[in-house]
Amino acid sequence: MTVAVELINVSKRFGDVIANDDVSLTIEKNEFFSLLGPSGCGKTTTLRCIAGLEEPDSGIIKLSGKVVTNVPTHKRNVGLVFQDLALFSHMNVFDNIAFGLKMKKVSKEEIEKRVKEMLELVGLPGLEKRRIHQLSGGQRQRVALCRSLVPEPDVLLLDEPLGALDLKIRRRMTVELRRIQKETIKQRLLSCQIE
Amino acid sequence: MKIFDKILKSFTILILILMYLPIATMIFFSFNSTKSLVRFTGFSFRWYSALFQNRIVWGALYNSITVAVVVTLVSIVLALLMANAIVRYEYRGESIIDAFIYIPIVIPEITESLAILILYIFLGFPRGFWGVVLGHATFGATFAVVVLRARIAGLKKSVEEAARTLGADEIQTFFRITLPILMPGVIAAALLVFTLSFDDFIKTTKRIIHIFFRNISSILCRTLIYT
Numbered sequence: 331m332t333v334a335v336e337l338i339n340v341s342k343r344f345g346d347v348i349a350n351d352d353v354s355l356t357i358e359k360n361e362f363f364s365l366l367g368p369s370g371c372g373k374t375t376t377l378r379c380i381a382g383l384e385e386p387d388s389g390i391i392k393l394s395g396k397v398v399t400n401v402p403t404h405k406r407n408v409g410l411v412f413q414d415l416a417l418f419s420h421m422n423v424f425d426n427i428a429f430g431l432k433m434k435k436v437s438k439e440e441i442e443k444r445v446k447e448m449l450e451l452v453g454l455p456g457l458e459k460r461r462i463h464q465l466s467g468g469q470r471q472r473v474a475l476c477r478s479l480v481p482e483p484d485v486l487l488l489d490e491p492l493g494a495l496d497l498k499i500r501r502r503m504t505v506e507l508r509r510i511q512k513e514t515i516k517q518r519l520l521s522c523q524i525e
Numbered sequence: 526m527k528i529f530d531k532i533l534k535s536f537t538i539l540i541l542i543l544m545y546l547p548i549a550t551m552i553f554f555s556f557n558s559t560k561s562l563v564r565f566t567g568f569s570f571r572w573y574s575a576l577f578q579n580r581i582v583w584g585a586l587y588n589s590i591t592v593a594v595v596v597t598l599v600s601i602v603l604a605l606l607m608a609n610a611i612v613r614y615e616y617r618g619e620s621i622i623d624a625f626i627y628i629p630i631v632i633p634e635i636t637e638s639l640a641i642l643i644l645y646i647f648l649g650f651p652r653g654f655w656g657v658v659l660g661h662a663t664f665g666a667t668f669a670v671v672v673l674r675a676r677i678a679g680l681k682k683s684v685e686e687a688a689r690t691l692g693a694d695e696i697q698t699f700f701r702i703t704l705p706i707l708m709p710g711v712i713a714a715a716l717l718v719f720t721l722s723f724d725d726f727i728k729t730t731k732r733i734i735h736i737f738f739r740n741i742s743s744i745l746c747r748t749l750i751y752t
Contacts, residue, residue, distance in 0.1 A: 383686050403689040410690045416683035420705045429701075430691035481691060 332359045333395060335380060335485055340389030342375055349375035350386070357485075362511060374413070377487045381410045394484055404433075409478030409486040415470055417462045423449075423473055424458035430481035448476045451510060471503065475510070592654065593722040596661040600718045601711060603662065604669030611670070612677045629667045637664065665718035672717060676710030 335357040342350040349372045357363045365373045378384040380391060382403035391399050398406055409430075418426050424445055431441045449455050452472040457465075465473065471491065478486055491507070492500040558567035576582060611623060629637060641660045650656060684706070688698040704711070 381686075381690055383689070402694075403686070404692045404694050406690075407692075408690055410687070412683045412687060414681065414683055416681060416687040418684060418687075418702060418706075420708075429688065429693075433692035433697065477687075477691070 333357070334359045334361070334393070336390075336392040336395075337376070337380070338390040338392070340376075340379055340386045340391060342372075342379060342384055342386045350379065353389070362508070374489055377410065377489050380485065381408045381487060382406050383410075407481075407484050409481065409483035411474050411478050411486075411488045411491050413489045415474040417470060417474055417477070419462050421462070422458065423454075423460045423462070423465070426462065426473060427476045427480050430477065434481055444480055445476075448480045452476055452506070468503070475507075479510070588654075589723055592657050592661065593719050595658050596665050596722040597715050597719045599658065599662040600665035600669050601715055603666040604673050604714060605707075605711070607666065607670050608673040608677050612674055626667055626670055629664050630671075634664075661722045665721055668721060669714035669718050672714040673707065673710050676707050680706055 333356055335355075337353050337355050340350055340353045341348070351372075353372070353376060365376060367373055375384060379386050380393075382398070382401060386399065389399075390397055393406060393408070418429065421429070427445045427448060428441045431444065436444075445458065446455075449457060452475060454469060454472055454476075457469070457473075462470065462473070475488075475491070488507075492503050554562050554565065555572055556568050556570070557565055558569040558571060607626065611619070611626075638660065641663070644650070645656055680703070685698050685702055688702045689695075693701065
């Protein structure tokens with residue numbers, strides 16, 4: 331088994347608050363790994379450190395065996411679905427999902443094909459032209475997931491991905507996340523955090 | 526409720542009439558054949574032909590527009606940076622700097638313009654086009670900051686972070702995500718600054734205008750009206 335994510339003694343404090351205290355963990359390829367804990371215990375901080383949005387005060391972060399502690403976020407090839415989804419409200423569904431591919435300079439035809447496939451995978455075919463505010467909570471959730479998945483990140487991080495949904499949809503999405511993980515075999519890891 | 530609606534409607538119409546009646550009167554008398562502003566003596570385009578032949582007026586209009594456009598661009602760039610600093614960063618003396626940004630809005634224009642004038646003379650800064658632009662921009666930027674900071678405060682940080690995780694560097698994130706989201710605010714601020722620079726600005730007394738513009742070719746619309 332190859333190691334996808336490795337944290338070695340990662341610590342991060344914000345002023346007096348210690349968010350991560352000597353965190354070490356190893357996550358293997360294709361593993362579905364969940365971080366559990368009460369709110370404020372540092373789950374989000376851990377994910378943000380892996381994504382490079384926070385710089386740890388000490389410790390080493392490795393992705394696919396390479397030390398990335400000082401690599402900026404946009405060069406890490408990490409997908410992150412935010413707690414508040416953070417969709418681009420000024421773009422439609424297609425442009426949201428296509429953003430990562432455009433940044434990677436993928437050709438137009440290829441982008442169109444992959445966005446279409448991705449929307450079909452999450453059960454939202456044909457919604458390309460919709461604006462974000464026209465979508466329901468569950469649909470937004472899926473669009474955010476598509477947006478992070480479509481550039482084929484080495485690691486996909488989900489920060490309380492189901493927190494904003496009600497119980498019924500939440501159960502269905504949990505099942506679906508597993509299915510999507512199995513279908514997107516290219517995905518090396520789906521690291522997930524459920525409260 | 527119906528009565529209330531009617532009162533509201535007539536009140537709105539009344540306000541609109543009060544606002545535009547003086548302007549309508551002026552337009553009406555602009556077609557007068559004589560100089561009188563009291564008696565309408567006959568219809569003519571006399572004053573319009575005089576206007577179109579007056580080169581100074583057109584020169585002034587051109588100057589006003591050029592100055593206003595440059596001022597708007599400079600103010601918006603400055604204001605974007607300032608508003609970002611105020612909203613996003615915490616630093617020592619933040620509240621003092623915050624207060625200082627708003628002072629130019631409160632200070633009477635004449636005081637401010639005199640201060641700028643004295644500074645220019647003291648520094649030996651030329652009082653031409655760029656002098657005016659700089660003077661206007663110090664003022665315009667503060668107004669733009671007020672508009673933009675509200676918009677920036679409403680911008681979720683996670684949206685920019687999402688762009689970064691999707692492979693966009695800082696510059697790409699700014700131009701593709703941040704700026705488009707702030708655009709309504711930027712346009713509102715730009716219109717405000719343009720209007721301020723275009724009509725309000727040139728310092729209000731004859732005397733200062735004379736000192737400001739002595740021996741220079743930039744005459745602005747407002748200057749002409751006052752002198």
